[in-house]
Structure formats: C-alpha cells, structure tokens
C-alpha cells in the first residue's frame with residue numbers, strides 16, 4: 454500500500470485536499486495529513502475538516518502568526534522530523550502558501566518525491582509571497598499537476614520539459630469541489646436567511662498586497678462602500694483584514710460577516726449578482742457558478758478568466774471598480790466553456806500518482 458504525506462495549512466488547501474483525500478481512500482492509498490496550523494481559527498480550519506469530511510490530521514504543528522521566514526522555517530524543521538519517522542513514498546503539497554513551500558522543501562531535502570497540485574501558475578510578480586512559493590515549489594517537485602493549459606505552457610517556457618519530472622494537465626481540483634459540494638450546499642446551507650439580503654454582491658479581501666498598504670486598503674474599502682450604496686455588498690472578512698481594519702480605519706459601511714464554511718460560501722457565490730475579490734480561489738469559483746468577477750489585483754494567475762472576458766483586473770482603483778460593475782451588469786456570458794477541466798481532476802491525479810510511485 455502506497456503511503457503519502459499531505460501537507461496543508463491554509464483554507465484553500467483544505468478545500469483542494471478534500472477532493473483528493475476522497476480519491477485516495479477509494480483507491481486504498483494510506484494518506485497521512487500534516488496540518489501546519491497556518492490557519493487556525495475554527496471558521497478558517499475546523500469547519501472545513503468537519504463539513505467537507507476531510508480525514509483528521511495525523512499531525513498538527515500549531516505554527517502560525519509569524520513572519521514568512523520564521524513560519525516557513527519552523528514548518529520545514531517539524532515536517533522534516535515527521536517525514537524521517539513516517540518514511541512516505543511521496544509528499545503532496547497544494548497551491549502557493551508557506552505550508553506548500555515548507556512541505557516541498559522538507560521532501561526534496563530527504564529525497565522523497567514531491568507532488569505539487571496546482572503547479573505552473575504564474576503572475577510574474579515576485580513581490581507577492583504566493584509567487585515566490587509557487588516558483589520554488591515547482592522547481593523542487595517531481596510530479597507536477599497543472600490545472601490549466603496556461604500553467605503547462607508556463608512550465609515549458611521555464612524549461613521544465615528538460616527536467617526529469619512528470620508534468621500533467623489534470624484540470625483543477627477546485628472545479629471538482631465546486632460540483633461535489635455545490636449539491637450539498639443547496640441542501641445544507643442557511644446563509645441566505647442569515648444575511649437577510651436577497652440581491653447582493655459578494656466580496657472578499659485578504660491578499661497581503663492589499664491589506665498591508667493603508668492607502669490601497671483605504672481605496673478598496675471606499676470603492677466597496679460606494680458600490681454598497683447601489684446594491685448591498687456582503688464581505689466574509691478574513692481575520693487578518695478584520696484586524697488591520699480595526700487598527701486603521703473606521704468600520705466599513707458594507708455588510709461584514711465572519712468567514713464562512715465552504716457550503717455557505719458556495720451559496721453566497723451562487724446567489725450573488727457578481728463577485729469582487731483578490732482571492733485566487735474565489736475568482737475561479739465565481740466563474741464555476743456563472744458570475745462575473747472584478748479582481749482587486751494588478752495581475753492574476755488565472756489569466757484565462759480575464760482573456761475570455763469573465764473577469765477584469767482593477768487593482769485598488771475605485772473608479773475602475775465602478776466602471777467594471779457597470780459593464781458587467783449589462784453583460785451576459787456563456788460560462789459553460791471548460792477552462793479548468795471537466796470535474797474529474799482529482800480522480801485523474803490519484804490514478805497517475807499511484808502509477809508513478
């Protein structure tokens with residue numbers, strides 16, 4: 454029986470792991486999960502394990518609230534010790550968080566094959582911590598699963614086809630998650646009753662590039678406040694954003710709620726008029742649920758959404774936000790094109806991993 458150690462720590466990684474863990478269970482793979490603790494609030498972590506039925510972590514490292522270097526370093530040290538004890542056939546990491554890089558480095562240093570799910574994504578903005586994590590993780594991975602053809606092309610441009618690694622265009626496990634949990638959300642979520650508004654825009658803000666510059670954050674808050682005068686804006690506030698807002702600004706006018714579980718989040722996306730976000734995952738989910746998306750960033754790793762007119766990049770510019778809203782409120786799009794695979798990415802990934810190991 455193959456043994457895989459999966460390293461997760463941040464909210465989007467729990468969502469991705471939920472789909473692949475289910476496949477591993479079906480195929481008889483022995484998967485052990487390490488939770489680094491990067492996200493630790495109950496509504497940023499435990500709720501996902503419970504409602505998405507993710508296997509309980511075998512190890513919980515409780516590492517959080519540290520600067521990037523200290524956080525990644527401590528994770529690396531602890532994960533290395535666990536890998537020396539567990540001696541898995543591979544280490545599996547997701548996405549672009551510090552937990553991703555720490556897990557990949559721990560595996561690579563011990564010559565344990567590293568599997569990266571969500572490989573090949575690039576914004577080419579190396580000042581963002583996520584881009585650093587992506588580039589470095591890809592370079593030390595042995596099996597790379599790309600969610601899009603753009604991601605495969607990015608790796609080719611960087612010369613990965615000259616390396617002794619396996620590269621697949623698998624489609625996106627988040628597409629699988631949106632289909633699987635989309636049905637459950639319809640049955641189980643009561644968020645729409647709780648927020649009390651019928652017609653609304655859903656927004657999220659949490660990227661460091663937006664939260665760490667007071668001017669940038671002030672512009673975004675001002676833009677959302679103005680839009681809220683036209684149509685209610687609902688924001689499940691990331692704990693970091695809430696903390697920074699409390700320190701620096703008076704409270705926003707729009708509707709803020711605590712972070713919600715995935716099923717509630719799906720219902721909010723499904724029923725929203727449009728989505729405004731700086732999140733990587735939420736940009737795609739807006740598309741999966743047939744909503745246009747205004748991206749509060751200068752670049753995106755999901756460039757096909759912009760190229761095909763489903764989303765637009767506005768940075769933190771208030772006027773551009775309002776213009777985009779105007780354009781999208783008059784636009785209809787066909788969201789049926791399969792930019793991220795057909796929902797079978799996790800089955801394909803699990804099968805390929807077993808074939809290779």
Ligand code: UDP
Pocket residue numbers: 464465468657659689690711712713714715716718719731732733734735738
């Ligand atoms: N999400 C959630 N509840 C929330 C906000 C986001 O379940 O209150 C989900 C969202 O649907 C997406 C994932 O968390 O699947 C995105 O995580 P985040 O925005 O933190 O990270 P990113 O995708 O930018 O790395």
